[in-house]
Amino acid sequence: MKILLVNPPNCGRSIPEEQYGIDSLKQIFRGEPLALEVLAGNLETHEVRIVDLKAEPSTLQDVLSEFRPDIAGITGVTCEANTVLMLASEIKEVCGATVVVGGMHASNDPEFFNKRDIDYIVIGLGKASLRELVSTIESGGETRTIAGVAKTDPGSRLSYIHRRYCALDLVDEKSPCYDLVRQYRESYTLSSLNLRVGFVATAFGCPYNCSFCCIAGQAGGRYLTHKIESILRDIRLLEDIPVIRLVDANTFGNPDHARRLCEGIQEAGIKKHFLADIRSDTVVCHSDLLLQWKEAGLRSVIIGFEEISNEGLQKMKKANNVATNSEAIRILHDIGITIVGDFIVSPDYKEAQFETLARYIEDNAIDLPILTVLTPLPGTHLYESVKDQIVIHDLDYYTLTNAVTPTQLEEEVFYQNYAGLLKSCHARAKI
Ligand code: SF4
Structure with a gap:
């Protein structure tokens, strides 16, 4: 399957800047999207790409049109959660991919992402569970039995099996795919x-x-x-x-x-x-x-x-x-x-x-x-x-x-x- 992993752009807003013209307090995140590189490392039988919108903010449309992924995975911390929703809508509109959301906010407040343009939420450490999800989607199997993965159901409360995380979830034998971000490395x-x-x-x-x-x-x-x-x-x-x-x-x-x-x-x-x-x-x-x-x-x-x-x-x-x-x-x-x-x-x-x-x-x-x-x-x-x-x-x-x-x-x-x-x-x- 073709899988696109998306790191959202820097997107937080600043009250001191907007209200009082104090522009020195805006939070800027830098650094490689290791969590996505780690996930890619356990998807080696699939064609995987990473798009880092923090490094190159306006490239998603082009990548979606050219790559046309079957599955798109988006990560995000809390201040990126609204942006993740917008990215999910954009992905659905351009290529209709299955959208999976994970990362810090999804793990701490999964209900936030129980929305129309999102298909699955990966809760907590996802290196093994995302792999299980992708394999199950590919084979047309039942995804609701995968622990740590919630199938969205907008309008209802999420129902999913909680995962008991252990060393196997680290999938230590597979390295992160550092190569997938080589075009951004200088930044x-x-x-x-x-x-x-x-x-x-x-x-x-x-x-x-x-x-x-x-x-x-x-x-x-x-x-x-x-x-x-x-x-x-x-x-x-x-x-x-x-x-x-x-x-x-x-x-x-x-x-x-x-x-x-x-x-x-x-x-x-x-x-x-x-x-x-x-x-x-x-x-x-x-x-x-x-x-x-x-x-x-x-x-x-x-x-x-x-x-x-x-x-x-x-x-x-x-x-x-x-x-x-x-x-x-x-x-x-x-x-x-x-x-x-x-x-x-x-x-x-x-x-x-x-x-x-x-x-x-x-x-x-x-x-x-x-x-x-x-x-x-x-x-x-x-x-x-x-x-x-x-x-x-x-x-x-x-x-x-x-x-x-x-x-x-x-x-x-x-x-x-x-x-x-x-x-x-x-x-x-x-x-
Ligand atoms: S819970 Fe752990 S990681 Fe978080 S602030 Fe406390 S010591 Fe640090």
């Missing part, structure tokens, strides 16, 4: 360093359950690690790419696995720079592991500090504390690994809290702070607890840079403070 760069960057997955899911986070639902709360030899194979496939971003939500979630991977990289003589997402408590409990990874090429870590008070961390169910965050920062500075720190600004912030956060970032010499606004993404615990307070329901604004619940400060003042903090942080950023 996948780390803008601050102007270096080409490639994505590799080492694990999937997360066992923690932070209230704002939509990762846990991806593998039913499980943490699944790829085999070491599969990860090394994928790193080698990106042979001429100098920087590898390990794109897992929680890369060192299994320290023993992380150690074996590090040893594998060193034994294979792989010389790359690595970036990885790590929890601060992992840094503190396994500082020797970080030292070993530094020797293997770990250049930067992305840490979700989120909040700078224990009360705030508890509210987010982060299962972590400020003292551990401070100790992790000290260890990473000592080792010489740069820190990209995620912080979440609450719509409740007043000027004093913006100032306190600015001071914390400066005092702790966070190399590159990433500041997002606390956003109740559908499907999260946070959404359930604040859904009555939500004033903006248009998912185009769920970019994590808009306040979709009321701000304590006058809204314009809130965004001025937010933009000012971001500007001062980035002026000092060291990467």
